[in-house]
Amino acid sequence: MPELPEVETVMRGLRPHLQGRRLRGAVVRQARLRWPVPPDLDAALAGRLIRSVRRRGKYLVVDLDQGALILHLGMSGSLRILTRPEPPGPHDHLDLLLDDGGRLSFRDPRRFGAVLLSPDPDRHPLLAHLGHEPLDDHFDGALLHALTRGRRVAIKQLLMDAHLVVGIGNIYANEALYRAGIDPRLAAGRLSRPRCALLAEAIRDTLTRAIAAGGSTLRDFVDSRGEPGYFQQTYQVYGRAGLPCRACGGLIRTFRQGGRSSFACPTCQRR
Template sequence: MPELPEVEVSRMGISPHLVGQTVRTLTFRTPKLRWDIPQELKRMEGQVITAITRRAKYLLLETTAGTAIVHLGMSGSLRVLDGDFAPGKHDHVDLALTNGKVLRYNDPRRFGAWLWCEPGESHSVLDHMGPEPLTDEFNPQYMLDKARNKRVAIKTFIMDNKIVVGVGNIYANESLFSSRIHPLRPAHSISEAEWTSLVADIKTVLATAIKQGGTTLKDFAQADGKPGYFAQELQVYGKKGGQCPRCETLIEELKIGQRNSFFCPSCQLFEQEKH
């Protein structure tokens, strides 16, 4: 599914085409995605899109009448097209602009969402979230404090949106490998020095993925239709049985919290008795 870098790339891709433009019509070809599509979204018609921001994996299309909250789900994508481009089978939402362009939402699995937020209000899907990982609020001391007495696996811990948003499965694997931390280490066992390394590696991995245009595995492509290229930079994710790029030990795989986890048993030692 699209992770934070892919969502950020989508935001950057569509923003130049939408910000400052007026919404002509909103067309819904299905009444429901993950949740019912609220008819209040129609209030955007006739409104100027003043900004497009991101919170975690949600895109916020802001107008003075309110904000459309868009989540790409498992397989959603956004394209900016000419208005006469015919919709396909899984094109569920069209946001048509007065300049003739259309923001089109495609979602074969319908696990995404289009929601509505009144001006000056919050929405429940955005409540109780941790800091953004590319901000100063996400720092080693913050994570050290949050991890105190937490015995949950470190990989599960850094993927918890209540702790920090947007560190999805791919990027958690890659960051832990970069910091030489075994994904099953209890969160409370991570030292201050290790948190310094891990926080820096999470920021670097995510920033690199954004720069590379996101990671294309199955469903994601950028707003202009070009794929992301971070998949070419992956060190361990999806590479079970391949050689570690550092020591040539074979990469191993295990399940943590129902998610596939990849690591080097040599570089990412887990000495149980110490933890």
């Protein structure tokens, strides 16, 4: 489900409910996620103070007074703050118990998500080798140009490689390439310097707009029944195969790249 804008939205929603609180522990109903939930989670969390909540790529990091929790939503994960008792659904795999009586509930039907503990999260194997944050100031055309030199892989697949750039999944890779007028199949190393600048700006713009849209649907997700409005943005190409391009009216095409669906306008996007 979540790419960078969704994780950022979740993070912003959770922060005021978590930061400065103490944890009472955890209730784990299903420990088999992408990696096993630590068997000592309840004991490890009991009494811990939540210092901060932050995002790194698509990971959420909950820094504690000792160590940290690392959360990943996989493809179908969601987090909700519950303030009153509610029976857990079939995919509500665990709750983190807060000292004010509330709970942070983790739901993930496909179980591709993760809940991990680390004494030093930034050096955790999953986080230590992550690439550049596309919304950081230093992410620009020059950086993208350097990252793509000598790479024969298609630009779309390179954008989705978290070891180079984090947070860009299938939706936003398609959308950013459309905005930049670049064919997703173009070999990354063949991108000119000016087109790298165009693409870097398109990525930042696409993600920033999506975060702004996600923010507006945030409140009801955090407080009660969940399901943030991930689908409420209007995509230019993603999921629009056979529909007219909003710019030129030509039909959007779809094809497979690396086992994932790509969408592009054959007129507006060029090699």
